Structures are given as structure tokens and as C-alpha cells.
Amino acid sequence: MLRRLYDWTMSLAARKSAEVWLAVIAFVESSVFLVPADVLYLPMALARPDRAYRYALVATLASVLGGIAGWLLGYYAYETLAKPILEMYGKLDAFEQLRGSTSADAILLLLVTSGLAHLPPIKVVTILSGAAAINIWLFIASAIIARGARFFFLAWLLRRYGEPIRHFIEKRLGLIASAAAAVLILLYALFHYYV
Template identity: 80%
Template sequence: MLRRLYDWTLSLAAKKSAEVWLAVIAFVESSIFLVPADVLFLPMALARPGRIWRYALIATVSSVLGGIAGWYLGHYAYEAVAKPVLAFYGKLDAFEQLKNSVDYETIVLLLITSGLAHLPPIKVVTILSGAVNINLWLFVATAIVARGARFYLLAWLLRRYGENIRHFIEKRLGLIAGLVSAALILLFVGYRLVQ
């Protein structure tokens, strides 16, 4: 099922309405959807490099708006909506443990790592942020920085290296972003130990 969903998302890049679909996928990815917007962003950017920065802006803004929707789900509709969504993805138990064990600083770190590398998945962190009542403006600022960094870095790489970098990005970007996230986590842990 996941492969069909991935293929369907990828097929949207060839449509005239691709920008609208990019906005929709980026929005729902940040609150409830499994497939990352990168799947649509990459082929669109390669097909029309003159619009690459526009696509990065669309993806960033839509992802941040979707994150806000996720925050509202966690804050105002956790029991009625967010819990069933998390249960559907098999993440409810892990989410509940995380919700009961994180502090404010850890949530901000998770927002950055999930925005950059989907570690943990962005939808989990946006809902968690609302459920534990993270300040909405701090949430928005962090989401803009993290999601903007991801999409604009992808745009820059594609603009600079074109099709040659696509396979590298598809295969190794998660690993690189994961390593950057791990470095951020280690810095955070070091900071907490020094305090």
C-alpha cells in the first residue's frame, strides 16, 4: 500500500496542477500524511528548474501551515482526532510515552530534527507540540526555520547539481539529515549535562 501511495504522489509531478498538489502534500505531510513532500518536490524541481525557488517557497509555507494544523489537532482535538490518527499509524503508545516524558527544550529540538530529517516524523511532533501546549509562535518560528532549511537546501542542491544529485538525494539525504539531527541531539545532551 505504501509503495502505491508513493507512486501516486510521484505521478502528481507531471500534472498541470502540480504546484497545488505540492502545497496539499506538504500541508498534510506535516499533520497526517505518510509520504514526504520531497517525493513531489524533487521531480518538479528537476523538470522546471526555473521555478525551483518558487517550489521551495510553496513547500515551506504549506508545510508550516500543515504543522500549525497538526498543532491545533494536538491542542484542541487530541482525544477526538489526533489519538485515532496516531493509533491508525501504530504510533499511539510511543506518542503517549513521549508526551509524558518530554520538556519544552526537548520539543524544540524535536521540531528542528523532524523538520530537517523527519526524525521523528513531523506529523508526530506537530501534534505533540499542541498536546503539550508549546507556544504557538515559537512553534511557527521553529517550523519556518527547519522546513525552510530542508526545502531551500534541496532547491540549492538541485539547482547546482541538477539530475546528477537526484539519486544521491533520494538514497542518502535521509542519512545525511539523520547525521545532522544526531549531531544536534548530541549538542543538546552536552548542553543539558553542562547545566
């Protein structure tokens, strides 16, 4: 099933309506969808490097709006809507554990790491943020920074290095983003426990 979703998303990049689909995928990725917007963003930006930053802006805005939808889902409809979605993805147990033991600061850190590196999946953190009643304005600011940094950094790489960087990104982006997330977590821990 995941492979079919991935192939379908990739086929959207070739359509004239690709920019609209990018916005749709980025929006639903932040609240309920499995496939990250990157799989549509990357081929679009490679096909039209002159529009890489425009696509980054579309993906960022739509992703933040999707994150707000996820927050609202967690805040207003956790029991009726969010819980079944998390159960469907097999994330309910992990979510409940996070919800019960995580501070607001840690949830915001998770938002940044998931926005940059998809660790944990962004949809889980947006719903968690709403269920934990994280301040919506702080949530929005964090989402803009995290998602914007990801998409605009990819746009810069693609504009500067073109096709060769695509292969590097596709093979190592998870590792690079995970390393960046680990550094953020380490800095948070050092700041929180030693300062």
C-alpha cells in the same frame, strides 16, 4: 498501501496542477499524511530548475501551515481526532511515552530534527507540540526554520548540481539528514548538561 500512495504522489509531479498538489501534500504531511512532500518536490524541481526556489517556498509555507493544523489538532482535539490518527499509524504508544516524559525544549528539538530529517515523523511532533501546549509562536518559528532549511537546501543542491545530485539525494538523504539530526541532538545534550 504505502507503495500506492508513493506512486500516486509521484504521478502528481507531471500534472499542470503540480504546484497546487505540492502545497496540498506538504500541508497534510505535517499533520496526517504518510508520504513526505519531497517525493513530489524533487521531480518538480528537476523538471523546472528555474522554479526550484519557488517550489521550496510553496512547500515550506504549506508545510508550516500543515504543522499549525497538527498543533491545533493536538491542542484542541487530541482525544477525539489526534489519538485515532496516531493509533491508525501505530504511533500512539510512542506518542504517549513522549508526551509524558519530554520537556518543552526537547519537543522543540524534535520539531527541528523532524523538519530536517523526518526523525521522528513531522506529523507526530506537530500533534505532540499542541498536546504539550508548546508556545504556538515558538512552534511556528521553529517550523519555518526547520522546514525552510530542508526545502531551500534541496533547491540549492538541485540548482547547483542538477540530475546527478538527485540520485545522491534519493539514496543518501535519510543518512545525511540523520547525521545532521544526531549532531543537533548532541549539541543540545552538551549545552543542556554541561553549560
